[in-house]
Structures are given as C-alpha cells and as structure tokens.
Amino acid sequence: xxxxxxxxxxxxxxxxxxxxxxxxxxxxxxxxxxxxxxxxxxxxxxxxxxxxxxxxxxxxxxxxxxxxxxxxxxxxxxxxxxxxxxxxxxxxxxxxxxxxxxxxxxxxxxxxxxxxxxxxxxxxxxxxxxxxxxxxxxxxxxxxxxxxxxxxxxxxxxxxxxxxxxxxxxxxxxxxxxxxxxxxxxxxxxxxxxxxxxxxxxxxxxxxxxxxxxxxxxxxxxxxxxxxxxxxxxxxxxxxxxxxxxxxxxxxxxxxxxxxxxxxxxxxxxxxxxxxxxxxxxxxxxxxxxxxxx
Amino acid sequence: xxxxxxxxxxxxxxxxxxxxxxxxxxxxxxxxxxxxxxxxxxxxxxxxxxxxxxxxxxxxxxxxxxxxxxxxxxxxxxxxxxxxxxxxxxxxxxxxxxxxxxxxxxxxxxxxxxxxxxxxxxxxxxxxxxxxxxxxxxxxxxxxxxxxxxxxxxxxxxxxxxxxxxxxxxxxxxxxxxxxxxxxxxxxxxxxxxxxxxxxxxxxxxxxxxxxxxxxxxxxxxxxxxxxxxxxxxxxxxxxxxxxxxxxxxxxxxxxxxxxxxxxxxxxxxxxxxxxxxxxxxxxxxxxxxxxxxxxxxxxxxxxxxxxxxxxxxxxxxxxxxxxxxxxxxxxxxxxxxxxxxxxxxxxxxxxxxxxxxxxxxxxxxxx
Numbered sequence: 001x002x003x004x005x006x007x008x009x010x011x012x013x014x015x016x017x018x019x020x021x022x023x024x025x026x027x028x029x030x031x032x033x034x035x036x037x038x039x040x041x042x043x044x045x046x047x048x049x050x051x052x053x054x055x056x057x058x059x060x061x062x063x064x065x066x067x068x069x070x071x072x073x074x075x076x077x078x079x080x081x082x083x084x085x086x087x088x089x090x091x092x093x094x095x096x097x098x099x100x101x102x103x104x105x106x107x108x109x110x111x112x113x114x115x116x117x118x119x120x121x122x123x124x125x126x127x128x129x130x131x132x133x134x135x136x137x138x139x140x141x142x143x144x145x146x147x148x149x150x151x152x153x154x155x156x157x158x159x160x161x162x163x164x165x166x167x168x169x170x171x172x173x174x175x176x177x178x179x180x181x182x183x184x185x186x187x188x189x190x191x192x193x194x195x196x197x198x199x200x201x202x203x204x205x206x207x208x209x210x211x212x213x214x215x216x217x218x219x220x221x222x223x224x225x226x227x228x229x230x231x232x233x234x235x236x237x238x239x240x241x242x243x244x245x246x247x248x249x250x251x252x253x254x255x256x257x258x259x260x261x262x263x264x265x266x267x268x269x270x271x272x273x274x275x276x277x278x279x280x281x282x283x284x285x286x287x288x289x290x291x292x293x294x
Numbered sequence: 295x296x297x298x299x300x301x302x303x304x305x306x307x308x309x310x311x312x313x314x315x316x317x318x319x320x321x322x323x324x325x326x327x328x329x330x331x332x333x334x335x336x337x338x339x340x341x342x343x344x345x346x347x348x349x350x351x352x353x354x355x356x357x358x359x360x361x362x363x364x365x366x367x368x369x370x371x372x373x374x375x376x377x378x379x380x381x382x383x384x385x386x387x388x389x390x391x392x393x394x395x396x397x398x399x400x401x402x403x404x405x406x407x408x409x410x411x412x413x414x415x416x417x418x419x420x421x422x423x424x425x426x427x428x429x430x431x432x433x434x435x436x437x438x439x440x441x442x443x444x445x446x447x448x449x450x451x452x453x454x455x456x457x458x459x460x461x462x463x464x465x466x467x468x469x470x471x472x473x474x475x476x477x478x479x480x481x482x483x484x485x486x487x488x489x490x491x492x493x494x495x496x497x498x499x500x501x502x503x504x505x506x507x508x509x510x511x512x513x514x515x516x517x518x519x520x521x522x523x524x525x526x527x528x529x530x531x532x533x534x535x536x537x538x539x540x541x542x543x544x545x546x547x548x549x550x551x552x553x554x555x556x557x558x559x560x561x562x563x564x565x566x567x568x569x570x571x572x573x574x575x576x577x578x579x580x581x582x583x584x585x586x587x588x589x590x591x592x593x594x595x596x597x598x599x600x601x602x603x604x605x606x607x608x609x610x611x612x613x614x615x616x617x618x619x620x621x622x623x624x625x626x627x628x629x630x631x632x633x634x635x636x637x638x639x640x641x642x643x644x645x646x647x648x649x650x651x652x653x654x655x656x657x658x659x660x661x662x
Contacts, residue, residue, distance in 0.1 A: 266555070
C-alpha cells in the first residue's frame, strides 16, 4: 500500500471543491401522459436551463433520483434517449414516493438529481445486430437504447424488438412500437400471456417469439438486451444461451432499493457490485459473477 | 523521528491546549456504572478525562458520520421550491481515540472520500478533525475480552492516520506526530526531547501488551478472508449463523467501520421540510425491500452473509484499500446471539475444516 497516496486522499494538500452529490435540482412538470394501468409518463424540465443542458448528456441505460419533498426520493430509469428533445420518466404507482409523483399536475415542482450509473456502452455495439427482449415494464429502461439505436440507424446492423406482457392492455409504449415497426430494418414482435377476443397477435411467453416462423434471431455479432421480471429473465436467458448467445453478449439492467445513487448508502449492493455506480447495466457474464443472486 | 516526551501530569494539558485553540475536544469518560463514553470536555468534567479505560461501545464514528445528519432544508412557497444544503464544519479534536477507531475513521475516509463521488458532508466534518490517539498499553483496563486488533493488524498501536499518538511509558508519555498539525503541537513547552531509552521502553511495553491479548480464534482471520472471498462457505454455515441472529442491528450500530445509511424527509414547519440521513443496518429486514414489497435479500442468513461478505471479501478490501473490520470487538460484545466477528470467523473455520476433512476422506476412499 502506498502511504503517500493515501495521505493525499485523506488530507488533500490543495483542497478541491467537492460537489454536493445529494443536492437535487428543481424541476417543473410539463405534462402527464397515461400509459397503462397505474403507469404514467411524466415530462419535465429543470427550472435552470444550464441544469437541463448538463443533464441532457446522459447515456441510454442511466437512471435518476427523483425527490418528492416530504415523502422521499426514489431511483427511476430514464426512458428517453439523449437524441430526443423531451426529458421524462415512466413510473408505476407502487410505493409512497411514486404515489406522490402520480398526484402531481402540470406546472408542479419537484426535484431531480443525476444522471447516475454506467448506462449501455452503445458505441461499443456499433456494427452489431441488436436484439431487445422486454417483459412488461422492462421495456421502460430499454426504450432509451432503442430510440438511440434508431437515431443512429446506420451504425447498427439488424434491430429486433421482442415485447411481451400478461395481457394486451399491459403492453408498453404501443404507439411507439408501431412507429418503430415501420422503420426499415427493424422487426417488432409482440406477445401476450392471456389474450382477449380482440387480440390477433401471438399468445405465449416472450421466448416463444424466437421460434415463430419468419422470425430469425441473429446470434453472431449480436447484442441481446434483456429486461423484465425475474421469472421472464431466467427463461429468456435460457433460450438465448440455447440459441448460442455468449454470456458477455447478453446485457441487462438491474434495479434495487437505493437511497443515494452514488455508491454510499449501501442498499443496492449485490455481492461485489454497487448497482448504482457499477451498474445498473451488467452483462450476464458479470451478473453470474456477482456472488449473490439477483 | 517526530517524537517527544511529556510528563505524566502534563498529558491532559494537551486537552487544555486544544481547547484554548478553539477546538471542541471529545474525550473518553467513565459513565455512572462501568460503562464508558466519548463526550465533550468542559471545565466541569476536564479532570475526569480518562487515559486508560475500556473502549466505549458507542464508537467515535458519530463525530464524522452522525447517527442522524441533516442534508438539506427545503422551503415551499407559492408552489416554488427552495432547496438549501446544510453544512457543519466543526473545529474538533478527539483525545484518547483508540487505534482500532483510528483505523475505523481511516476506513470511512477511504469509503466516503476515496472514490468517484465524494461525500461533502463527511468531508466537512473530517476536514478540521484532529485525532489524538492513545495506545492501549494497560492490558488490565484497555484490552477487553473481545479485542482482536492483533488479527486485523490495526493495533494495539496505530501505525498511522493519527495527528498525534500518545503512549503511556509509566512516569512519562511518548508523543509521536503523524501529521504536520500534530507536529505543530510540539511547540508547546510541555513537550520535551526524548532519548533512545524512551523508544526502547515503548518497544518493550508493546511487546508485553501483545502477549496479553486473549488467545481468541481470530488468528484465523486471514483464512476466513480467503474462504469468504473464494465463496467457499456453504449455505448451511450461513444458515447456522443466520439462525442465531436476532436482527437487532446492534453490530452495525457499534461498528466503527459500517457506512450504510438511509435517507428520510421530515416536516419541520408548515412549509418546511428537512432531509436527513440516518444510520441503517444490512441486518434489518427492510434494508433491501423495494417499493411494492419485493425483497431480494429476505432470508436472515442472506443478510448475515451480506454483512460478513462486505467486511471480509478481498474484493472490497482492494476496492477501498482498507478493511471494513478494525478488530475492536464491539460486535462480539453486544451480540446476543454470539455471532460477532470472532465467532463467525471461528464458525467459518470449523465448517471449512469439516469440508476439508470430508474431502480428504473421500479422496482416500477413491485412491484405495
């Protein structure tokens, strides 16, 4: 251990100013869009335009901490791509903070800090096929990477999107999916576990789409993005590995209870990794080596 | 060597010196019974400051990382939000801090200041904190049943990270400066030049003190680090450890190197809210519970596993270049289920030995 290096850490000779990583900035809610049951999209901007500009440098797959003062703070993924104009969150009403957010109306103020986390290394994926597999609201954190990939369409080979939900009513971002489907070189496939009379599409788990006639999932030179509930995750991973995917070419984004987002509070640790600073994006190869079940 | 000697009667004059310089001086005292505690020195209690005493259960960690600490003040008016961070930057000295607790504060330095995101609240409290270490040299009083700093390599005499270190040589104290701030104190006439004999006396006392530690099982500490790091400990062993955990969180509260906290908002006025952070414990059920109720670490043994993995895994020791266990033995002293660090190390050792024996027997059967 180099003792002089440690001395510099504990007692900086020239004290450099430290930024307050816990200080959120005021944001204004612009509009609220109903998505599916209990889910809404909240479009917002920072009160300070400089903050907005700084925040817009986020990468797909990163997340932010949202403050509802008096209730608390919660982490949420960033569904917009930095290539889009608007900044927004899609949030399910599930706990006290998210319920408080759901009460807000256009013009109301709250606070945000971030972006945090590693995000998807999109530049590393240039020249590859991208396969997105999303179960239910797992499409929310993948939306950013999808929109980013479509905005840089010439950088990638084939793009496939597989989205499954319990019922047709629980499919996420359907208008957006239909729009993506019309983009040349993009395949979109949807499936539901239980269909109603008005559903003409596929019925079955999301993995069943891979074997559908006419669907050909490229395996070589392909990155698979997988996000969804734990059970769906396990089965999709099994399917992908069975198709010959390498563990390092499967990426996912994890979520955990978090208080700080900056690797200090200790809540989001899984084995050796802090989800907030080492993740939330991990390859399946990394997930297996965390030393604790996800 | 940046060392001086001072008369035994002058030791507490260091406290006076610091108080005159405007420091709030924290020092250890006896409580009403046999309990001991760190408290602020005043004119009234100054003479009761103890040089030798059992290390208080409640570690001095709270002076850099308070139990409850305000982060922000938020005011609401006409729909507007005014967010103001609240900082405290006290001029403070801890007199009589033990070597294990010095290692604890060093670990907190590494954790809160040594990585990509630096904690400004911690930095503010740490910036002007002076640490006057006292070496545990009286085996009858200073060294407890549960102390194992010999195994964690943090004591009985800290090798660094203090501003000034005092060691009782009998009639005199030896003072060693660890930083320019500590060395500056030598300007006071109570400090005199030492001789080779003083250094030799220090060496002799330490040699004797090292022999006076209870021969507890933590001599297996490094072996446990290896086993935990390699993931070689069976689920069954963690379950045994978990079965004895009462989930009180006591071990984390007395730990000088635990860093976890939770953040909560509280209403302090009609339109005013405070955001505070509070110590949290990975041993508590709600620690990893997410909104909606899903809890990835529900089983108590998974949580026990977590605490010891965080403290012992080589990965984290490398990440912070310091270990999150400083050998103070407080967890062992407060745990009702007797699963403090020394016991866990012993349970891990026994389990690994059994597995090793079984392996050897199997091997013998095969080779015959």
